[in-house]
Structures are given as structure tokens and as C-alpha cells.
Amino acid sequence: xxxxxxxxxxxxxxxxxFHARGAVRVADxxxxxxxxxxxxxxxxxxxxxxxxxxxxxxxxxxxxxxxxDLDDAExxxxxxxxxxxxxxxxxxxxxxxxxxxxxxxxxxxxxxxQAALRDLLEALRAAAGVPARDAGASDPAAASAGTADADTxxxxxHRGRALxxxxxxxxxxxxxxxxxxxxxxxVADGHSYVHGVDRExxxxxxxxxxxxxxxEDVGERRPLGPEPQEYGGDAAHSEMATVRxxxxxxxxxxxFRDVVRRPDGDVDVTVGYHDRAWLQRFLLGHADVVTPTDxxxxxxxxxxxxxxxxxxxxDAPSTPEAGGAG
Numbered sequence: 100x101x102x103x104x105x106x107x108x109x110x111x112x113x114x115x116x117f118h119a120r121g122a123v124r125v126a127d128x129x130x131x132x133x134x135x136x137x138x139x140x141x142x143x144x145x146x147x148x149x150x151x152x153x154x155x156x157x158x159x160x161x162x163x164x165x166x167x168d169l170d171d172a173e174x175x176x177x178x179x180x181x182x183x184x185x186x187x188x189x190x191x192x193x194x195x196x197x198x199x200x201x202x203x204x205x206x207x208x209x210x211x212x213q214a215a216l217r218d219l220l221e222a223l224r225a226a227a228g229v230p231a232r233d234a235g236a237s238d239p240a241a242a243s244a245g246t247a248d249a250d251t252x253x254x255x256x257h258r259g260r261a262l263x264x265x266x267x268x269x270x271x272x273x274x275x276x277x278x279x280x281x282x283x284x285x286v287a288d289g290h291s292y293v294h295g296v297d298r299e300x301x302x303x304x305x306x307x308x309x310x311x312x313x314x315e316d317v318g319e320r321r322p323l324g325p326e327p328q329e330y331g332g333d334a335a336h337s338e339m340a341t342v343r344x345x346x347x348x349x350x351x352x353x354x355f356r357d358v359v360r361r362p363d364g365d366v367d368v369t370v371g372y373h374d375r376a377w378l379q380r381f382l383l384g385h386a387d388v389v390t391p392t393d394x395x396x397x398x399x400x401x402x403x404x405x406x407x408x409x410x411x412x413x414d415a416p417s418t419p420e421a422g423g424a425g
Contacts, residue, residue: 110149113142114160117177118184122163125175140170150181198223207291207308208249210284248314252293255316256281262293264314266306279306280320296323303373338378339392342366346388367392379403 116132117123129139143162147169150159161179164172198220204211205220248264255262262281267274281295290307297304298321337356342349344364355368370389372378382391382400391397 110142110146111183113139114146114177114180114183115185117175118180122165122174122176124173126173128175143169143175146177150179194223203286207286208253210253210286210291212253248312249308251314251316252281252284252308252311255314255320256284256293259320261298261317261320262295262314263317264306264311267310267312269310277306278317279304280323282323284308296321336372336375336378338370338372338396340368340370340382341390341392342368342388343390349385349388383407 112132113128116128125136125139129136132139134142146160147162148159152158157179158181159179160177160181160183162169163176163178165174166172169175201216201220201223204216205213252262254260260281261278263276263278265274266277278298279293279295280298281293283294285292285294290309293306293308293311295304295306296302342355342365344366347364347366350358350366350368354371356371357367357369359367361367368389370378370381372381379400382389382396383403386400386404391400
């Protein structure tokens with residue numbers, strides 16, 4: 100007999116079902132439990148070798164069936180449950196932990212269906228004895244804004260479809276039409292992102308979903324190659340940089356390569372990247388910690404920083420001069 104494997108959640112539902120009904124036809128049990136007869140027999144084979152510590156007669160789950168072999172039996176009865184005589188339920192602590200983890204996906208309809216998620220969260224809160232949360236009043240128009248785009252994105256990712264959408268770049272303050280073969284959706288720092296191949300460049304890109312609009316399905320997704328890491332060991336390009344001694348903590352936050360510590364405490368590192376625009380944003384955002392070794396790149400980053408500060412200065416309200424006595 101070849102080994103059979105059945106998910107644990109399925110196994111835990113089988114014994115209580117038979118315990119409550121006595122001898123049951125395999126066909127009826129399979130229908131009620133939502134599985135095929137072959138899957139149910141596989142679950143019963145596994146359960147037959149499970150039980151209480153000791154694992155001898157009187158410890159293992161025991162079955163009685165209407166044929167010499169379980170695979171040929173029409174009727175099956177569980178004669179010893181080993182204590183699994185009712186459906187397993189989450190403890191309050193387990194329900195709270197699961198609810199907290201799933202809540203991350205709230206307000207990200209492009210990742211998961213929000214109605215189904217909210218129903219599940221309410222069920223988990225009820226299991227944990229936590230009062231239901233008041234969703235509060237909301238503007239129906241605002242609540243529905245972006246829902247069509249989110250549904251289109253989620254469906255495209257799940258069904259292997261390509262997407263066309265308008266994308267607004269915050270760094271250049273421009274909007275462009277993109278056609279992308281999406282691979283997956285992720286959530287980080289309160290935002291969701293689509294990861295896929297931009298057909299115009301043929302390269303992997305990441306798009307923040309709240310900057311996408313007018314999303315539409317444009318047909319079958321093209322075959323995708325392996326997704327590169329945004330940075331790391333298989334990056335297409337690299338740049339030497341120095342991490343200051345005072346910012347050595349950053350070594351634990353970012354996967355630098357070729358890390359070499361200097362006697363003065365500074366650290367020479369290599370930054371792996373695929374997109375130079377990403378490298379510029381990374382160095383600008385961490386300028387107090389990471390300095391590029393290349394003088395031209397360092398000058399470019401300094402110029403970008405000065406340009407940003409100049410915008411702040413130009414937008415600052417002017418201070419009125421004190422008038423003289425007349």
C-alpha cells in the first residue's frame with residue numbers, strides 16, 4: 100500500500116463525524132465531509148496509526164469496517180476516538196493571534212476579498228470573546244473608490260492575467276500607462292505592492308497599488324522568469340559604499356554583501372541592486388548611514404538632496420519685515 104497523506108485539518112474533522120454517527124457508508128461520509136471516497140479512505144488509514152502516548156492496543160484510534168480491507172469496505176465505524184470526539188476549536192489566545200495577523204490585510208482589497216476577510220475576523224473575535232468592532236460611518240463614495248481597480252488587480256494576479264493601468268510616480272510626479280505581467284501582491288508598511296514584469300522594459304518592477312488607476316485585464320499573462328530579489332546576492336548591479344561606525348546597526352536591517360570592518364569602526368559594504376533609480380532613493384533615504392564610495396555618485400546624491408531642500412525653502416512662508424516708526 101502506498102503512503103497516504105491528508106491535511107491535518109481534514110483529519111481532525113473525520114473522527115468526530117464518525118463518533119457522532121456510528122457505522123456510516125463511506126460514500127455518504129465522503130459527501131458530507133466534502134472529499135472524495137479515495138481521500139476519505141486515505142484519512143482513515145492515517146488515523147488508524149494515530150492515538151495517545153504508548154501507541155499500543157487501547158491507545159490508537161480504532162476502526163471497524165465491513166470488509167477484510169479498509170479500501171474495499173462499504174461501511175466504517177470509529178470504535179475508539181483517542182479523545183478526538185468533538186471538533187477541535189481555537190483557544191482564545193490562538194484566535195486573537197490569528198485575528199491580529201489577518202487584520203494586516205484590511206483595506207487592501209487588491210490582496211484579499213474584504214467582505215470575506217471581515218466575516219472571518221468577526222468569527223475569530225467571537226471565538227476569542229472580543230467585542231465586535233464598530234466600523235463607524237463612512238462615505239459610500241469614498242469606500243467604493245478604487246474597489247473596481249483592486250478587484251481587477253486581485254483577479255489578474257490569481258488567474259494569471261496581464262494588467263494595463265495608469266501609474267503615478269511620486270519621484271518624478273508623472274503619470275504613465277504601464278502594461279505589466281503580474282506575479283504576486285505583497286503588503287509592507289501599510290501599503291500593498293504588485294510585483295511583475297513591465298512589458299516596456301522587460302524587467303521586474305514593483306508598483307504601489309494606491310498609485311495605480313484605471314486597471315484593466317489585457318489578456319493572458321506572458322511566461323515569467325525567476326523573480327530577482329530587489330537587492331541581494333543575485334542582483335544585476337552593485338555599488339561600493341561605506342556604513343558609518345555610528346550606523347553599524349543598519350547592517351542588521353539590510354543584506355549588504357562583502358562586509359569589511361575598518362579599524363576606525365566604519366564598514367565597507369557592497370550594495371546589490373537591479374534598478375539605479377531604486378539605488379538613488381535608497382542612498383537618499385539613508386544618507387545619514389550609508390555613503391557611496393564613487394565620488395560621482397556621491398555628488399549626484401548630494402545634488403539631489405540639495406534640490407529637495409531648495410523646494411522646502413521655496414515653499415516656506417516669508418516672514419514680514421518689521422516696519423519702521425513713521
